[in-house]
Amino acid sequence: MALIVQKFGGSSVADAERVRRVAGIIADTYAEGNDVIVVLSAQGDTTDDLIEKAKEINPNPSKREMDMLMSTGEQISIALMAMCLEKMGLPVISLTGWQIEMKTNSDYSNARIKKISTERIRNEIGKRRIVLVAGFQGVNKYDDITTLGRGGSDTSAVAIAVAMNADVCQIYTDVEGIYTADPRKIPGALKLNEITYDEMLELASMGAQVLHNRSVELAKKYGVEMEVLSSFVRKPGTRVREVMSSVEQRFISGVAKDTNVVSFALMGVKDEPGVAFKIFRRLAMEKINIDIILQSVGRGHTQDISFTVASSDREKAEQVLVANKASIGYEKLNVTEEVAKVSVVGAGMMSNHGVAAAVFEGLYNAKINIIMISTSEIKVSVLVNEADADRAVAAIHAKFFE
Numbered sequence: 001m002a003l004i005v006q007k008f009g010g011s012s013v014a015d016a017e018r019v020r021r022v023a024g025i026i027a028d029t030y031a032e033g034n035d036v037i038v039v040l041s042a043q044g045d046t047t048d049d050l051i052e053k054a055k056e057i058n059p060n061p062s063k064r065e066m067d068m069l070m071s072t073g074e075q076i077s078i079a080l081m082a083m084c085l086e087k088m089g090l091p092v093i094s095l096t097g098w099q100i101e102m103k104t105n106s107d108y109s110n111a112r113i114k115k116i117s118t119e120r121i122r123n124e125i126g127k128r129r130i131v132l133v134a135g136f137q138g139v140n141k142y143d144d145i146t147t148l149g150r151g152g153s154d155t156s157a158v159a160i161a162v163a164m165n166a167d168v169c170q171i172y173t174d175v176e177g178i179y180t181a182d183p184r185k186i187p188g189a190l191k192l193n194e195i196t197y198d199e200m201l202e203l204a205s206m207g208a209q210v211l212h213n214r215s216v217e218l219a220k221k222y223g224v225e226m227e228v229l230s231s232f233v234r235k236p237g238t239r240v241r242e243v244m245s246s247v248e249q250r251f252i253s254g255v256a257k258d259t260n261v262v263s264f265a266l267m268g269v270k271d272e273p274g275v276a277f278k279i280f281r282r283l284a285m286e287k288i289n290i291d292i293i294l295q296s297v298g299r300g301h302t303q304d305i306s307f308t309v310a311s312s313d314r315e316k317a318e319q320v321l322v323a324n325k326a327s328i329g330y331e332k333l334n335v336t337e338e339v340a341k342v343s344v345v346g347a348g349m350m351s352n353h354g355v356a357a358a359v360f361e362g363l364y365n366a367k368i369n370i371i372m373i374s375t376s377e378i379k380v381s382v383l384v385n386e387a388d389a390d391r392a393v394a395a396i397h398a399k400f401f402e
Contacts, residue, residue, distance in 0.1 A: 002167040003125075004029055007039040007135065007157035011174045012231035013077050014044035022231055023084040025172070026130060030090065035125045037164065039135040039157040040081060042073025063108035067137075067147045070109075071097070074134035074153070081132055092130040095120065097137035097145070102156070104138035104146045111138060111146035113155065116163040133160065151212020158215045162222045169224050171211060172231040177238030178203070178210055180254045181397045185390060188402050192253060193236075194244040199253045202345040202379045216240070251348020252355070252400045257389045258341040261291070262314040263371070264321065265306040268331030271299075278328050279305065282320050288313045292341070292374040292383055302331070306372060308341065308383060339371065340389035343381040344396055356380050362399035368392050 006029065008022050030036045042050075050069055054061050078094035085092040101117035124131045135153025138146050148155050154171060161169035178200065179189040195203075197220035204213040210228055219226050219240065229237025269275055280290060288309055296304040309317050314337070321333055349355045359380050363370060368391060372383035384392050 001033045001035065003035045003037070003164060005037045005039065005157050005161040005164070005166045005169045006172060007153055007170070008041065008172045008231055009153065009174070010041040010044050010046065012172050013040060013081065018231070019080055019084050022172070023081060023088060025231065025234075026081075026085065027088055027090060030130055035128075037121060037125070037131045037133060037160055037166070038081070039133050039153055039160065040074060040077040041135050041153040043077055043080075046073040046076070064144060067108050067111075067145050070147050071134070071137040071145045074136050078132040078134050085130060085132075090130060091128060092132060093124050094132040094134075095124075096134045097156070098139035098143070100133060100160075102138035102159070104140055104148070106140040106142065106144070106146065108144075108146055110149035111140065113138060113148070113159045116159055118163050121160070121164060148214075151214060154212040154215035155218060158218045158224055158226070161224045162218065166224070168227055169219065170227045170229060170237075171215075172229060173210060174230065174232065175210065175228075176230040176233055176235055177228050178240075178254070180252075180401050181256070181393055186255075186394055186397050188397065190401060192238050194239040194241060195253055196244055196347050197240060197242055198378060199345050199347050200240050202343070202376075203254050203256050211240070251352040252344060252346035254346075255342065255344050255393050255397045255400075257393050258343075259386055259389060260311045261308050261339055261341050261383070262311050262317075263306060263308050263336040263339045263383065264317060265304060265334040265336075266321070266328070266330040266332075267304050267334065268302045269305050270329040271301050271303045275328065276305065278324075279321075282324050282328075283309075283317060286316055286320055288317050288320070292372045292381065294372045308339070308372070311337070338386045339383050340386045340392075341381055341383055342389060342392045342396065343379055344400070345379050347378050349378050349380075358399050359396055362395040363392060366391055366395035368395065 012022055013019050026038055054069055075096055082092050082094040100120050103115045104111035104113050121131055135156040136148055140146050158169055177191045178195050179191050181189040183189040197216060201213055201216045204211050204216050226240040227237050291308045294306040318335060344359055368384055368388045370382045374381040
């Protein structure tokens, strides 16, 4: 008998038929003698619908009240799933984030988990009940409901797996596992049997939408084995773990794109010590994460500094740079939204030469211009025009996998 945490995304429980399908998966897992904890997302487009409802009432609501509203989607999911399992004659209970005492900080809409009290879950498991938990939500020190931000249900599931010392955390989605590229866009994409935490973290951070990077970070930190698999097809998925047996046979794990990117270029920056510190310290003070950075060679006592941020930080970053133009000392600011980041990831890059050359050759053959480049031991990322992003993924994928 094992303790298994299962998480089902919004597409997996989008309607009554899919709820019943997921209930079958849960029932089968329970029938095998396992203890089962299930984390559910809001159904289908519920989250988007709630956002639209809020805008109809108040275009600029407080984050606290948005969290109060947004948390209801997951509560609907767990209640409906509990009703379905009850109809099947199974012992089940649904619990919200505050009922399991998932304590978070007070960063509304993007809260971080601080602690989970396992007492309630352990009591229910001890009664051989299936425990359904609302993902994406917790409670802060003021007893206010908080939400965990994008991908929060993945993070909820892994955090519960850590707290309960689960044997595995299964993430069910609408694809059969982790692929070398998005199989909906690249017909030749290959499913991986296993992938390392580091590779998955890079892919998640680079735009692959199967797992959220915060959940992978948590799994890696505490050694939680994850499996990504489909809620629509009963097949083995992709295992995410520290070390995989086939690393010598595959040095590239995947190609991902991220269109949630904005490029900033500061033109005519003073060519003097400390100017980069001035720029990035001010952005850091506003909690703006910087990704790719490119600094030109100085000319005539000036230089250009370019970097990228997430699209959600575009307005705030521009405000900071404009407000501090005099102290930073630059001539012109260019902001470009029509860009995308395309990345190739693989742990085997460290011991295989020529990966970067193959990436650039693939883009050259497809006549795609590179705007910026960033590399690490297991990643090569390029910034390209957004209109070229899908072609860039296809060209790079073909170079390594076809």
